[in-house]
Amino acid sequence: MTALEVRQLYKRFGGIEAVAGVSLDIAAGERRALIGPNGAGKTTLFHCIAGTELASAGTVTLFGKDITRLPAHARARSGLARTFQITNLFPLLTVMENVLLAAAAAADVGLALVKSMASYGALHERGAKLLADWGLAEKPSVQVRHLSYGEQRQLELALALAGEPRILLLDEPTAGLSAAESARVVGMLQALSRRMTILMVEHDMDVAFGLADRISVLHMGRIVAEGDERAIRADPQVSEIYLGAQ
Amino acid sequence: MSTRVWWLWGVVVLAVLALLPLGLTSYQTSLATKMLILALFAMSLDLLLGYTGLASLGHAAFFGVAAYAVGLLTLRAGWNPWLAFPVALAAAAALGALYGLLALRARGTYFLMITLALAQVLWGIAFGWRTMTGGDDGLPSVPRPSLPLPWSLGDTTPFYYFVLLVSGLAMVLLVCIVRSPFGYALRGIRESESRMLALGYNAWRYKYLAFVLAAAFAGLSGALYACYNRFVGIEYLHVVRSAEALLMVILGGAGTLVGPAIGAALIVLLENVISNYTQRWLMVLGAIYVVVTLVAPRGLMGLVQDALRRR
Numbered sequence: 001m002t003a004l005e006v007r008q009l010y011k012r013f014g015g016i017e018a019v020a021g022v023s024l025d026i027a028a029g030e031r032r033a034l035i036g037p038n039g040a041g042k043t044t045l046f047h048c049i050a051g052t053e054l055a056s057a058g059t060v061t062l063f064g065k066d067i068t069r070l071p072a073h074a075r076a077r078s079g080l081a082r083t084f085q086i087t088n089l090f091p092l093l094t095v096m097e098n099v100l101l102a103a104a105a106a107a108d109v110g111l112a113l114v115k116s117m118a119s120y121g122a123l124h125e126r127g128a129k130l131l132a133d134w135g136l137a138e139k140p141s142v143q144v145r146h147l148s149y150g151e152q153r154q155l156e157l158a159l160a161l162a163g164e165p166r167i168l169l170l171d172e173p174t175a176g177l178s179a180a181e182s183a184r185v186v187g188m189l190q191a192l193s194r195r196m197t198i199l200m201v202e203h204d205m206d207v208a209f210g211l212a213d214r215i216s217v218l219h220m221g222r223i224v225a226e227g228d229e230r231a232i233r234a235d236p237q238v239s240e241i242y243l244g245a246q
Numbered sequence: 247m248s249t250r251v252w253w254l255w256g257v258v259v260l261a262v263l264a265l266l267p268l269g270l271t272s273y274q275t276s277l278a279t280k281m282l283i284l285a286l287f288a289m290s291l292d293l294l295l296g297y298t299g300l301a302s303l304g305h306a307a308f309f310g311v312a313a314y315a316v317g318l319l320t321l322r323a324g325w326n327p328w329l330a331f332p333v334a335l336a337a338a339a340a341l342g343a344l345y346g347l348l349a350l351r352a353r354g355t356y357f358l359m360i361t362l363a364l365a366q367v368l369w370g371i372a373f374g375w376r377t378m379t380g381g382d383d384g385l386p387s388v389p390r391p392s393l394p395l396p397w398s399l400g401d402t403t404p405f406y407y408f409v410l411l412v413s414g415l416a417m418v419l420l421v422c423i424v425r426s427p428f429g430y431a432l433r434g435i436r437e438s439e440s441r442m443l444a445l446g447y448n449a450w451r452y453k454y455l456a457f458v459l460a461a462a463f464a465g466l467s468g469a470l471y472a473c474y475n476r477f478v479g480i481e482y483l484h485v486v487r488s489a490e491a492l493l494m495v496i497l498g499g500a501g502t503l504v505g506p507a508i509g510a511a512l513i514v515l516l517e518n519v520i521s522n523y524t525q526r527w528l529m530v531l532g533a534i535y536v537v538v539t540l541v542a543p544r545g546l547m548g549l550v551q552d553a554l555r556r557r
Contacts, residue, residue, distance in 0.1 A: 052440070074447030084444070090437035101434045104427045105445040110452070114422045117430050163446065 001063070003028040003167050003197035004049070009058035011044050018044040020221035021058070026167075028063075029194045033212035034201045037241060041221040042201045043085070043171070049199070050082045050169055051075040063166065076105070080138060081165035085172045085201075087152045089144045089159070096140035099127040102162030126162070134158040135187070150181040157188070168192075170200035174207050186210055217241070256418070263410055267403045277518060279406045283470045283513040286413040288419050288465030288494035288506035295492065297424055298456045299436030303358045303488050304365030305464055306342035310483030311368060312338040312465035317380070317478035322402065327391040331469055338465020339458055346457035350450060362485060369483040369529030384479030388472050399473075409470055416466055421501060423459065431457055433501075487526070493531060497538050499547025507548060 004026040011019040026032045036042050047053035049060055051072035059068045067075050076082075090098050092180045100117065103126040104110055109153040116125070131137045134154045139147070144155065147219045153173070160168060173189065182204075189211055192198070202208040208215060217225040217238050225235045232238055263282075267275045287309055294300040315334035325333075349360045372379045379385065390399045395406035423429050431452050434442045439449050473480045481487060487522040490513065496507025513531075520530050542549050 003408075050444070052443075071448075072443040073446050073448045076444055082444050084441070088438055088441045088444075090434050090441065092437055093433060097430065097433075101430055101442075102445050104430065105447055108429045110431045110447055111455075112418070112427045114426055116422065116425045117427050118425070120427065157446065159441070 001013070001028045002026065002061075003030070003063060004199060005059075006045075006049065007059045007061070008046065009048060009060065010056045011041075011048055011053060012056045017221055019048065019055075022218070022221070022223055024216060024223070026197060026199055028166075028197055030214065031198045031212045032200070033208035033215045034199065034218060035203075035205065035208050035215060036218035040218040042218050043065050045218065046169060046171055050080070050156075051147075076165075078161070079166035080169065081160040081161075081163060082169040083156045083171055083173060084231050085175055087149070087156055089152060089155060091145035092143060094141050094143055095131065095136055095147070095155060096124075096127055098144055099130050099158055099162060100124070102159040103127050103130070106163035108113040130158045130162055150177055150184075153177060153185060154180070154188075157185070161192075165196065167197040167199065172196060172201055172203055174202075174204060182207065252421075256421075260414065263414075264407075267406055270309050272276035272402045275402050275406050277429040277514065279402070279409050279474055280388055280471075281514045282406075282409050282413050283467050283474055284491075284494070284514055285507035285510040286416055286470075287464055287467035288491050288498070288510040289417060289503050290460045290467065291491045292495050292500060292503055293363050293420065293424070293432070293456055293460045293463070295495050296499075296503075296506070297429060297432040297436060298453055300453065300457070301354075301358050301492070302349070302361040302460075303492065304345070304349075304361030304363070305460070305486035305491050306483050306485070307361075307368050308338040308342055308374070308464035309468035309471070309487065309491075310365075310478075312468035313472035313478045313482045314372065314379065314385070315416065316472040317388045320389050321385055321387070322378070327389055327473065331353050331391070334469040334472075335465050338468065339462040342455075342458040342461020343467075344456050345461070350453050350457060355516065362488070365483060365488060366485065369480060369485075372480045372483055379480075379515045382480055386477050388478060390473045390476065405474070411472070412470060413467070416463055417503075417507070420463060424503060428452070428455070436501075442466040446501060493538075495545075497534065497545055499545025499550075502545075502547040504546035505545050 002025050004024065006022055006024040009019055009022045010017065022045055026058065034042050034045065042112060044053065051070060053070055059066060061067065062078055062080060065078060067078060070078070090101065100123055103123045103140045107123060132179060134157060136155060136158065144152065147155065157173070174185055177185060186207060200211065214226065214228055215232045216223050217232060219241050224241065225232060225238050266278055270278065278452065291302065291305045294302050312334040315337045316330045319330035319333060320327050345364050347356055349364060352360050373381055390405065393399060399405045399408050401487030431442065431447055433447050434447070435452055442449050468482065494509035494513050495506040497512060498507065517527055521527055538545065
């Protein structure tokens with residue numbers, strides 16, 4: 001079954017065609033990496049899938065449901081979760097309050113107006129479990145702005161996974177991490193259930209090859225190569241893009 | 247603070263407030279009544295400014311529209327104040343529902359300017375429509391509600407208790423709201439709206455509901471104020487009243503609810519004391535604002551929180 005299908009997607013900014021007719025088919029349970037040099041259109045494509053930008057033309061389909069025109073929050077409700085390239089958390093709230101917000105969204109209790117959050121035991125249990133899974137169990141009442149950068153990246157992933165999404169979009173999950181932190185996050189991502197589909201934008205080739213089953217190479221807004229690690233490494237066009245013509 | 251500590255403090259404060267008129271002169275009780283009403287007004291603004299991160303400079307619109315509703319319905323239409331009260335509340339909420347649609351299209355400074363402009367529209371109407379609103383003469387001798395009891399709300403102390411009951415209930419409701427999942431979501435929107443969207447929150451809907459709720463609570467405060475003063479005037483709708491409320495919130499500490507209530511009480515007290523010595527109250531208000539932003543950018547509650555943390 002196809003988890004995410006992108007068909008002939010275009011995104012234009014004035015005269016610039018950032019994404020120029022991209023098609024992607026990502027199977028359920030697949031791990032797919034999207035790589036490409038700076039300015040290839042990776043982030044724009046990512047935004048069009050996540051809903052932070054709307055495509056100029058083409059379609060995005062999530063498990064058979066057309067989500068091309070849906071706003072970001074409606075896509076999230078359809079089972080699509082994402083992380084941000086630049087850490088995007090609730091800095092003045094505590095670690096627990098951060099995951100509670102994510103758990104409350106998943107449980108759809110956000111519009112409960114009067115009943116205290118403290119009385120939602122199941123949400124607190126869910127939050128505590130997420131923090132334990134992501135190595136933050138010691139710090140539920142620390143304000144997020146006081147966490148280290150690596151811990152913030154971990155919390156970013158915990159928030160994205162709180163709603164048990166069907167598809168997870170990762171925007172450079174290891175950006176800015178030390179080698180040790182990066183290896184730890186990669187290990188955690190590898191351990192995620194195969195019931196979840198993952199699409200990641202990644203700058204670091206080793207991370208991309210380490211996590212992904214298949215890789216799509218984007219250049220000048222188009223997909224120029226697609227395949228497993230070996231095929232991509234052997235592709236002359238890819239090495240030309242990355243290393244220059246020989 | 248844990249929930250139990252919160253309620254304990256609430257009971258203590260309530261007890262003190264309930265016993266207050268015993269030790270005060272009639273004039274001081276009347277001042278305390280004003281503090282309570284304006285505390286509710288400041289707290290309603292805190293829902294927007296402190297919790298949702300929306301700086302409104304037009305909050306007086308909802309305060310004023312409810313006050314005018316009470317004034318006009320009782321004086322021009324001869325309604326019973328008890329009947330005028332809920333209608334005034336509904337008018338403030340309805341105005342919030344309308345203004346919210348317009349103002350929430352913008353954010354930051356633009357939101358501030360739009361709320362200011364929308365409030366000034368009402369001020370202009372109240373000022374210009376003399377035959378209806380009395381223009382800048384306002385509406386004198388607004389009646390207070392009457393009770394089938396031996397006490398008359400026309401007297402200072404019974405009216406104080408009436409205000410304590412009504413605004414106290416509203417304040418408890420506000421506390422419940424900010425502690426609910428909805429209140430958490432508002433704080434989430436203040437911290438990062440894009441992250442809230444990614445989690446599946448329809449942020450606009452939350453902001454809109456917060457705006458309408460804040461308008462309704464401001465309206466309750468305005469309706470009480472019309473009865474308190476037995477008068478409604480165009481200054482109720484003026485930008486100075488909106489700015490004064492912002493200052494109450496910032497002085498006490500935005501995003502704490504308790505802070506803005508304290509801020510309101512302090513401003514009322516200061517205005518009362520300083521007006522004995524000088525006409526230039528607004529200048530003093532400006533100076534207070536400058537000092538607070540320099541010395542205690544998170545307000546008095548911010549200072550308290552820092553002191554507690556250092557212990």
